[in-house]
């Protein structure tokens with residue numbers, strides 16, 4: 312089953328997406344997500360200039376061999392650009408194989424281990440009343456687990472708070488939280504960790520008081536704290552029984568998690584900016600985390616995601632795959648198939664894409680009573696409407712960055 316064409320499609324219905332579309336000699340097509348938020352065109356070049364020529368004529372059935380060939384033959388390993396490109400090829404090959412077999416991809420990974428995937432959504436508000444409304448809106452949409460992010464007194468704009476800047480004027484619907492803003496330069500935001508550490512526990516106390524003990528609550532620290540600050544936050548949130556505290560320290564300093572563990576039993580999740588299985592090796596083996604936050608798109612695709620979860624299963628570490636809107640419907644489908652198949656699934660992040668994105672990417676997935684399912688269409692269950700995609704050319708967009716009050720650049 313030779314690959315005869317490999318097209319890289321860039322579209323920007325609400326935000327930029329990069330998609331690889333493989334075609335085989337018998338006319339099957341497969342899709343892979345290669346979107347790297349804020350650096351999209353680097354992956355386009357990596358694919359078009361360096362990977363596509365290697366794919367033409369290859370046997371589409373040889374998924375593992377192709378992955379190893381692309382990873383090892385480049386010599387220069389890892390990094391988000393490389394791994395997003397390899398991910399797109401891997402996903403597209405699984406999509407083709409599913410179509411060739413007449414089965415959804417999760418069947419090829421061992422079949423379903425559950426009937427649906429518990430999903431969490433992003434509730435946010437600058438002040439408590441707005442946050443409570445957002446939690447209720449999510450519950451009305453069916454969500455049974457909710458991430459809570461709020462404003463911090465004294466700070467102007469803050470990560471995780473949906474704003475009117477992301478309002479989708481075409482459909483009249485707020486496009487949830489989208490941090491990357493279109494424009495020539497990134498937005499500057501402000502940050503003060505001491506204010507944040509004082510404020511967040513009061514927010515969770517209020518949310519628990521309003522919504523009761525049952526609702527699973529999550530929170531994202533977005534890599535902003537030092538180890539001892541992260542330990543303090545994890546400890547101070549213990550009374551509110553979080554499902555997880557995410558990215559409490561910068562991902563590069565994995566040793567930091569030992570210190571957080573010494574002080575707190577709040578479950579920890581990390582790994583959305585990790586690129587490979589090896590990034591998780593120590594923190595899973597030493598049981599420093601409870602949830603793997605990798606995303607199929609930035610982690611080399613379905614094949615390594617399945618491998619890291621099989622490794623994590625030995626240590627009772629579960630999945631919590633990264634699912635913001637910059638993971639395209641193709642990347643989301645890829646991780647839903649993995650999540651349905653593995654035994655150690657935990658939860659799936661699910662920020663809904665907007666209507667225009669759903670017209671570009673036709674999806675078989677469902678979201679019912681808070682649970683996702685990738686559907687039973689052969690392959691990944693996503694098809695791209697190329698005419699629709701062609702209406703929305705790339706637009707430069709950057710993620711914001713932070714400065715402290717004295718002007719120092721800080722982790723965003």
Ligand SMILES: [Mg+2]
Nearest residue numbers: 531557558583
């Ligand atoms: Mg996060």
